[in-house]
Amino acid sequence: IIQSKSKLLKWIPEDKQGYLHFVLGSSHFALKQYEGAVEELGVFIKKERKPTEDVKESLLMTVAAAYHLENKKLLTVATNLFSRLFPDDPKFPKTLFFRVLMSKKEGNEELVERDLLHILEKFSSFEDIEAVKFEWCAYLYRKEKWQDCYDAFEKFIDDYPESSYASAAQRYRLNASIYLVDDPEIVESKDGQ
Numbered sequence: 083i084i085q086s087k088s089k090l091l092k093w094i095p096e097d098k099q100g101y102l103h104f105v106l107g108s109s110h111f112a113l114k115q116y117e118g119a120v121e122e123l124g125v126f127i128k129k130e131r132k133p134t135e136d137v138k139e140s141l142l143m144t145v146a147a148a149y150h151l152e153n154k155k156l157l158t159v160a161t162n163l164f165s166r167l168f169p170d171d172p173k174f175p176k177t178l179f180f181r182v183l184m185s186k187k188e189g190n191e192e193l194v195e196r197d198l199l200h201i202l203e204k205f206s207s208f209e210d211i212e213a214v215k216f217e218w219c220a221y222l223y224r225k226e227k228w229q230d231c232y233d234a235f236e237k238f239i240d241d242y243p244e245s246s247y248a249s250a251a252q253r254y255r256l257n258a259s260i261y262l263v264d265d266p267e268i269v270e271s272k273d274g275q
Contacts (some may be wrong), residue, residue, distance in 0.1 A: 083109050085116070100129035104136050107143065118145035122158065123147075133167040142173060149180045157184055175205040175214070179266050182217060194221055216247040232258040 083090070083105060094102055107122030123140045130137050132244060141164045148157035161177040169176055178197045185193040198218045199206060219238050222231035235255035239248060 084113075100126050100145055101136070103129070104140060107140060111143045111147060114150075116150045119147045120144060120151070120153075127163070138164070138168055138171065138173065141167070141175060145177045145180045149184055150272060152184070152187075154188065157181060172205070172208070175201040175208040176210070179208075179210060179214060179217075182214075186217070186221075191221065191224065212242055212245055212247070215241075216245075216251065219251065219254065223258060226261070228261045230253075230257050 087102075090102055091099060096098060099151075103126040104232045105111060107119045107124075109117035110116070110122060123144050127137060127140050127144070130140075141160050144160040145157055145164070148154075148160060157180060159183050162172075162176045164174060178201055182194050182197045182201075185191075185197070194217075198214060198221060201211075201214050202218060205211075215234075215238055219231060219234040222234055223233075232255055235251050235258065238245075238251050239255065242248065245251070
């Protein structure tokens, strides 16, 4: 399909070409050709701009491609458009989670916190909630909130003992406990009780 693009565009009437761009974008995405995916899906989304299943899937692929391309601007634009068109859709947190991962790479902890809390509060049945909870615990670790971090990882390990994140969670919890023991404020507050 990708190789036949120019022929197909000649044969298909202009008012019907939007779906071809969707198919081309999906094909590029499946091949991990993210720049081609973004280009074709962008054409489709601009032509449609309606809350349809194909637009939803196009936006999800665009967000994922933008993450892989490390294109923060595109990721933000696609996430915001998804939010406007599908604000309560169960897949919306997926776009936010990609933004969390991008923000984490950039060190934008304020946006990491905001998006993680939004997912945890509004989308507790999100399909990747386990990953979201792990990222929340790791966020607490990076913010050096040792007691909250320790408690969060303790709960995570109890809730997800078979998780692929379990060994990392145990290491984080152990490190947090070491910081707790070494924290003079915590030691003083326990001695004073």
